[in-house]
Amino acid sequence: MIAEKKISKTLLDVEQIRNDFPILHQLVNKKPLIYLDNAATSQKPLTVINAINNYYTQYNSNIHRGAHHLAHLATEAYENARKTVAQHINAAEKEVNFVRGTTEAINLVAATYGRKFITKGDEIIISALEHHSNIVPWQMLCEEKGALLKVIPITDDGEIIFEEYLKLLNEKTKIVSVPYISNALGTINPVKEIIAAAHKAGAIVFIDAAQALPHQKVDVKELDCDFWGFSGHKVFAATGIGILYGKESLLEQMPPYMGGGEMIKNVTFEKTTYNELPYKFEAGTPNIEGGISLGAALNYINNIGLDKISAYEHELLEYGTEKLLEIDELKIIGRAKNKSSVLSFLVGDILPYDLGVLLNEQGIAIRTGHHCCQPLMNRLGIEGTCRASLAFYNTFEELDELVKGIKKAVTILK
Amino acid sequence: MSKPISEIENELAEEFDLFDDQMDKYEYIIDLGKKLPPLAPQYLQDDFLVKGCQSKVWLHAYIEGDRIFFEADSNSSITKGIIAILVRVFSGQKPSEIINNPLAFIDRIQLRSHLSSQRSNGLTAMIQRMKTYATAFA
Numbered sequence: 001m002i003a004e005k006k007i008s009k010t011l012l013d014v015e016q017i018r019n020d021f022p023i024l025h026q027l028v029n030k031k032p033l034i035y036l037d038n039a040a041t042s043q044k045p046l047t048v049i050n051a052i053n054n055y056y057t058q059y060n061s062n063i064h065r066g067a068h069h070l071a072h073l074a075t076e077a078y079e080n081a082r083k084t085v086a087q088h089i090n091a092a093e094k095e096v097n098f099v100r101g102t103t104e105a106i107n108l109v110a111a112t113y114g115r116k117f118i119t120k121g122d123e124i125i126i127s128a129l130e131h132h133s134n135i136v137p138w139q140m141l142c143e144e145k146g147a148l149l150k151v152i153p154i155t156d157d158g159e160i161i162f163e164e165y166l167k168l169l170n171e172k173t174k175i176v177s178v179p180y181i182s183n184a185l186g187t188i189n190p191v192k193e194i195i196a197a198a199h200k201a202g203a204i205v206f207i208d209a210a211q212a213l214p215h216q217k218v219d220v221k222e223l224d225c226d227f228w229g230f231s232g233h234k235v236f237a238a239t240g241i242g243i244l245y246g247k248e249s250l251l252e253q254m255p256p257y258m259g260g261g262e263m264i265k266n267v268t269f270e271k272t273t274y275n276e277l278p279y280k281f282e283a284g285t286p287n288i289e290g291g292i293s294l295g296a297a298l299n300y301i302n303n304i305g306l307d308k309i310s311a312y313e314h315e316l317l318e319y320g321t322e323k324l325l326e327i328d329e330l331k332i333i334g335r336a337k338n339k340s341s342v343l344s345f346l347v348g349d350i351l352p353y354d355l356g357v358l359l360n361e362q363g364i365a366i367r368t369g370h371h372c373c374q375p376l377m378n379r380l381g382i383e384g385t386c387r388a389s390l391a392f393y394n395t396f397e398e399l400d401e402l403v404k405g406i407k408k409a410v411t412i413l414k
Numbered sequence: 415m416s417k418p419i420s421e422i423e424n425e426l427a428e429e430f431d432l433f434d435d436q437m438d439k440y441e442y443i444i445d446l447g448k449k450l451p452p453l454a455p456q457y458l459q460d461d462f463l464v465k466g467c468q469s470k471v472w473l474h475a476y477i478e479g480d481r482i483f484f485e486a487d488s489n490s491s492i493t494k495g496i497i498a499i500l501v502r503v504f505s506g507q508k509p510s511e512i513i514n515n516p517l518a519f520i521d522r523i524q525l526r527s528h529l530s531s532q533r534s535n536g537l538t539a540m541i542q543r544m545k546t547y548a549t550a551f552a
Contacts, residue, residue: 029436351490353469358492361436369468412441413491 011312017304018393020045031363034398039183039342039389040367042214042236044297051296052238052289062285064262078288081295082278088298089228090219091245094277098291101242102210103133105229106177108244108281109206110137112254113227114175120146123172125203127152127160128379129182129189132372134208138177152178154379158185158334165194169201176203180218181211184371184387185334186317186342188212192223199224204250210234214391215313215340217306220245232290237297241290244281251277258283309392313341316390320399327406333385341390344371347406350413352386358409364402416481416506423503423519430523440492447494450501453487464536464543469493471540475547482509482551484544497540499523504544512548517541 018024021043026033035043055077061070063078079093086093099105118124124138128151135149142149150173152165160178169176176198181188195205204226212218213235220228227250232241246254256263256274260283265273274280301309320343324330329348347355352368359366369384370377377384388402416422433439457474464471469490476483484505488494503519504512520537 351469353493354491358437358440361440408437412437412444 011308011315012304012392014312014393014395018395020047020300021393022046022049024393028363028365029361034364034394034401036388036390036394036398036402037365037367038214038391038394039211039234039371039387041233041239042391043393044236044238044293045300047300048237048293048296052293055289055292060288063288064279074288077295078286078291081291084295084298085243088218088302089243089245090221092248095245095248095251097244097246097251097278097281098286099229099242099244099281100240100287101231101233102208102229103137103231105227105242105244106134106206106208107137108257109227109229109246109254110141112257112281113204113250114138114141115144116253116255118142118145118147118174121172122147122174123150123168123170124148125150125152125165125168125173125176125178125198127165127178127189128154129158129160129179129185129187129376130373131179131183131208131210132374134177134179134206135375138175147174148172151375154187154376156380157336158182158187158380159336160187160189160194162190162193166197169197169203171202173198173201173203175206177206177208179208179211181209181215181340181342182334182373182376183211183342184373184376184385185336185344186211186340186389187334187336188338188340190338191225195223195225211340211342214301215306216310226250232294232297235294235297236300237294238287238290241287241294243294248277251281256283257281260284262286304392312392313390316394316396316399317341317343319396320388320390320402323399323403324406327403327410330406333380333382343388343390344385345388346382346385347410348414350410352384354413355386355406355409358412359402359405362401362405362408364405366402419503419507419511419515423522426499426503426519427522440495443495443499444491445495446498446502447488447491447496450486450494450498453485457485458487464539468536471497471536473497473540473543473547475544475551477509477551480508481506482512482548484547493536496537500540500544504548509548509552513545513552 023043059070059073061074063075082093082096086096138149150168153161178189180191191207198205206227207225209228209230213230226247228245230243233239263275263280263283265275331346333344356366356368367387453472458472462472462474464473469488471488471493473486484501486497486501488497
């Protein structure tokens with residue numbers, strides 16, 4: 001392991017990177033903060049914080065249509081952010097729609113594409129790994145239309161059973177919506193194969209990429225996915241901003257989601273014509289500073305290099321897994337072969353909440369509970385897990401502290 | 415006959431003063447939970463669950479003479495310790511004393527700063543349920 005640590009030093013200068021994140025340098029309960037709740041939300045580098053600060057101190061203004069200087073600056077910054085996102089995921093700018101987050105992206109597609117194209121007896125496929133946000137909108141749509149929601153089963157290790165997925169696909173399948181990476185277990189799904197199989201059956205695919213963006217390179221064109229959603233706050237940007245990517249041809253066919261300003265071309269009391277993409281789905285004044293922060297965050301991680309980030313996080317994951325398994329009665333939940341930097345675990349019959357509270361006392365932030373995946377927890381026969389989710393600013397030493405902290409908590413709880 | 419609430423509060427404050435380290439304090443809270451008498455199975459039902467806790471807390475109350483008695487359990491070791499403290503303070507008291515108690519002991523043993531800062535432990539919900547029982551029996 002020592003050798004591995006040396007390799008990772010050459011991969012990323014984590015000490016330097018940590019200097020970019022002011023929030024990490026504080027004491028919690030008199031101990032240095034160890035932040036391992038990155039799958040819930042990521043911390044923000046100074047460059048993102050400064051981008052928001054600069055917007056409000058230098059050029060706050062409503063975007064589009066303004067004739068004045070500040071409006072030009074704000075519009076340019078916001079549209080530059082869209083360009084950055086488009087380049088980052090390999091999409092056209094008009095295919096990149098600003099939304100509030102992944103949840104809104106899914107709801108938007110369910111409420112527009114879904115309402116228009118789903119009819120009685122159609123089938124929508126999701127997986128057993130799903131976050132509630134990729135269950136409920138489809139359930140609501142199915143209830144409204146008399147469609148059927150089908151669920152791809154998983155193995156005990158938390159991997160989608162691909163053969164079962166293929167069996168679910170048929171001519172009635174209209175939408176497949178799955179996560180790129182499971183938030184609760186870290187499983188990386190074979191999304192390219194999932195998409196190809198769905199297309200063969202004539203279905204379109206939504207990829208919930210919320211957990212993928214912070215950890216790896218992504219390319220919507222290479223995957224050939226139809227819709228794609230992610231949240232800014234998980235990828236080092238502000239909360240309340242996210243992206244819905246959709247293929248232009250599909251977005252064009254969809255009715256608008258919300259009505260209001262920005263999304264119109266011409267309004268009379270008799271008839272309104274809608275604006276072009278991407279503005280058609282962006283009613284009202286948007287989260288301007290959020291959009292700008294997302295551009296800054298993506299530039300930040302691209303400067304570091306996502307290949308390096310992925311490689312380093314993989315080392316962290318392997319190291320953390322090995323160290324955690326040294327703890328008596330500790331069981332890793334989610335043992336997929338292809339896995340992102342999530343360590344979900346249980347120790348004996350200790351309630352995750354109790355462990356979480358005692359780790360917090362030691363300055364260590366993890367998440368406990370069902371992680372908004374109650375059906376997944378039911379499938380695994382558990383009520384919840386402890387989840388340590390890693391980012392590239394986490395260190396091997398922090399994982400050592402986590403293990404020490406768990407051991408200390410366990411002696412008290414046993 | 416139970417001791418007056420003020421006397422129990424003083425005892426608790428003295429016990430908790432012994433600990434400088436938060437982890438030690440938690441260990442003591444967990445031990446108090448372990449000593450809580452078991453709750454009869456018929457009360458380990460959803461009807462007796464206190465809502466607002468991340469962990470499960472079952473609370474049952476009954477009246478004997480002019481006194482109200484509490485019994486409780488939890489699936490969380492920490493929460494069980496917290497409810498054990500509340501049971502120790504309130505069980506065997508007159509309903510009016512529970513309703514009117516300003517809960518000073520929670521601050522004195524620094525329960526509030528360290529525990530109720532985590533809303534998820536449901537300290538407020540537990541106290542509320544005990545006061546609701548007291549009001550119903552008053």
